[in-house]
Amino acid sequence: MFVPHTSCSLVIMENADPTARKDLEMFFERLVPEDTAYLIHTAEGSDDSTSHIRTVLTRSSEVLPIANGEMQLGTWQGVFLFEHRRKPHQRKIAVTIIGE
Amino acid sequence: MFVPHTSCSLVIMENADPTARKDLEMFFERLVPEDTAYLIHTAEGSDDSTSHIRTVLTRSSEVLPIANGEMQLGTWQGVFLFEHRRKPHQRKIAVTIIGE
Amino acid sequence: MFVPHTSCSLVIMENADPTARKDLEMFFERLVPEDTAYLIHTAEGSDDSTSHIRTVLTRSSEVLPIANGEMQLGTWQGVFLFEHRRKPHQRKIAVTIIGE
Numbered sequence: 037m038f039v040p041h042t043s044c045s046l047v048i049m050e051n052a053d054p055t056a057r058k059d060l061e062m063f064f065e066r067l068v069p070e071d072t073a074y075l076i077h078t079a080e081g082s083d084d085s086t087s088h089i090r091t092v093l094t095r096s097s098e099v100l101p102i103a104n105g106e107m108q109l110g111t112w113q114g115v116f117l118f119e120h121r122r123k124p125h126q127r128k129i130a131v132t133i134i135g136e
Numbered sequence: 137m138f139v140p141h142t143s144c145s146l147v148i149m150e151n152a153d154p155t156a157r158k159d160l161e162m163f164f165e166r167l168v169p170e171d172t173a174y175l176i177h178t179a180e181g182s183d184d185s186t187s188h189i190r191t192v193l194t195r196s197s198e199v200l201p202i203a204n205g206e207m208q209l210g211t212w213q214g215v216f217l218f219e220h221r222r223k224p225h226q227r228k229i230a231v232t233i234i235g236e
Numbered sequence: 237m238f239v240p241h242t243s244c245s246l247v248i249m250e251n252a253d254p255t256a257r258k259d260l261e262m263f264f265e266r267l268v269p270e271d272t273a274y275l276i277h278t279a280e281g282s283d284d285s286t287s288h289i290r291t292v293l294t295r296s297s298e299v300l301p302i303a304n305g306e307m308q309l310g311t312w313q314g315v316f317l318f319e320h321r322r323k324p325h326q327r328k329i330a331v332t333i334i335g336e
Contacts, residue, residue, distance in 0.1 A: 038301050040310025042250045048196045050142045050188045055177040059185040060192060062174060067167075067267075074262055077255040085259040088250045092260060096248045096313070097299045099197045101138050101232045108230060110140025113196070130308060132301045134234060134334060148296045150242045150288045155277040159285040160292060162274060167267075199297045201238050201332045208330060210240025213296070234334060 037115065038097045038130040043087030044119045045094035046129075051114025060118075064090055070122075087120035094118055102135065137215065138197045138230040143187030144219045145194035146229075151214025160218075164190055170222075187220035194218055202235065237315065238297045238330040243287030244319045245294035246329075251314025260318075264290055270322075287320035294318055302335065 039046055050056035068086045077085040098115055101108040109115070117127055139146055150156035168186045177185040198215055201208040209215070217227055239246055250256035268286045277285040298315055301308040309315070317327055 038299070038308070040308065040313060042248070042310065042312045047192045048142070049192060050177075053177055053179070056185060056188050059175045059177045060189055063168070063172075063189050066174075068263070072263075074266075075259045077250075077253055077259045079253070085256060088256050089260055089263050092247045092249060092294060094192060095195065095295065099138070099199055099299055101230045108138070108140065110142065112142045113140060130301045147292045148242070149292060150277075153277055153279070156285060156288050159275045159277045160289055163268070163272075163289050166274075194292060195295065199238070199299055201330050208238070208240065210242065212242045213240060 037100070038132070039117065039127060040130065041096075041125075041127055042091055043084075043121050044117055044125070044127055045091045045096055046098045047094050047116050047118050048098060048109075048113050049116050050112050051116075052112055057116065064093075064120075068093070081122075083120070083122050090118075090120040102133065137200070138232070139217065139227060140230060141196075141225075141227055142191055143184075143221050144217055144225070144227055145191045145196055146198045147194050147216050147218050148198060148209075148213050149216050150212050151216075152212055157216065164193075164220075168193070181222075183220070183222050190218070190220040202233065237300070238332070239317065239327060240330060241296075241325075241327055242291055243284075243321050244317055244325065244327055245291045245296055246298045247294050247316050247318050248298060248309075248313050249316050250312050251316075252312055257316065264293075264320075268293070281322075283320070283322050290318070290320040302333065 075085040175185040275285040
């Protein structure tokens with residue numbers, strides 16, 4: 037799976053309790069705060085450079101094993117698109133399947 | 137290689153000197169401290185949400201080239217399972233090999 | 237794509253405006269400062285352990301879809317080698333292509 041964008045990313049994350057995702061968002065808001073004063077790539081707003089940095093700290097692709105026609109995710113794993121911009125965006129995900 | 141868990145991850149890391157791994161652990165304990173007060177997903181303890189966040193900051197899969205039947209790791213590279221929970225856990229790794 | 241090194245990494249990043257990459261470098265210099273006092277794996281200098289940590293926070297491999305003989309990168313995406321050492325190094329990248 038691959039996202040052709042530079043301000044959102046793919047993460048494999050705890051899928052059961054939404055508070056886990058909430059914590060992840062709060063953590064990233066503290067690690068890469070949108071009002072980071074020293075950043076200069078802010079033509080599209082204060083969430084411009086921070087979106088790219090958050091993407092690099094996570095990732096644009098995820099690789100998952102498939103068996104019997106099903107993704108072999110663990111019980112608690114889900115694949116999530118992690119949006120790093122404030123405004124809603126339409127996002128595409130490219131899925132490539134390799135094998136017989 | 138893929139770990140079907142949400143509180144441990146795979147990392148490619150310096151394999152020769154154990155102090156490099158010790159530094160990595162110390163860094164993560166400071167970056168995502170287990171006593172982070174604002175986290176709310178702590179049903180399984182103070183290392184619950186932090187384990188998921190550390191997993192997202194690293195990764196659940198690693199993809200390595202193979203040639204002549206051997207992983208083409210660099211001289212100093214090793215693949216390590218990075219356990220993010222305090223208590224010992226039994227972990228599985230799924231290995232998928234693609235090619236002739 | 238795979239880098240067989242432990243002190244540089246591959247990142248998919250905004251490719252148009254060089255200030256985005258500058259911001260990424262500044263962010264990592266703050267997140268993992270080279271003069272981090274508590275790190276002990278510093279036989280090769282103060283940028284030794286920090287290089288490994290920065291590699292783990294990013295990644296050693298990138299996986300990209302290919303169609304019609306071309307990498308299906310998004311408009312703003314570029315693949316960059318992120319050098320974490322101060323001194324210049326010669327780096328190799330292994331590229332493996334799977335498919336027909």
